[in-house]
Amino acid sequence: MAGLVPAIHVLESLHLAGGYVYILTNRPNAILYVGVTSDLVRRAYELRSGFVDGFTKRYGLKRLVYFEQFDDIQAAIQREHNIKHWSRAWKVRKIVAVNPNWNDLFDTITK
Numbered sequence: 001m002a003g004l005v006p007a008i009h010v011l012e013s014l015h016l017a018g019g020y021v022y023i024l025t026n027r028p029n030a031i032l033y034v035g036v037t038s039d040l041v042r043r044a045y046e047l048r049s050g051f052v053d054g055f056t057k058r059y060g061l062k063r064l065v066y067f068e069q070f071d072d073i074q075a076a077i078q079r080e081h082n083i084k085h086w087s088r089a090w091k092v093r094k095i096v097a098v099n100p101n102w103n104d105l106f107d108t109i110t111k
Contacts, residue, residue: 018070019077020043020067020070021036022034023035023066023094026059032091034083044064044106063106065103
């Protein structure tokens, strides 16, 4: 058991890379998907290109309408969990506050 303590201490002191929480849709006021990633450009590209099977591919969710950046991936993961438990109305208000026209933000993150 003594051998485990240093390993746990090392894991706790590691600084993990930053992260992003994002929301995708297929059109304004339609299906919303909340996700988290450490590389928003890569993840958005994968989802837009259909490389990832699952919910986003099944419903054609390719429009990035909202994202938040975090210095720590754990903070991003916690925020994702929080947002997933919000009502749809709260999520829509969050999107409309920063992106009232529900524009695809992909081009803004690739410049």
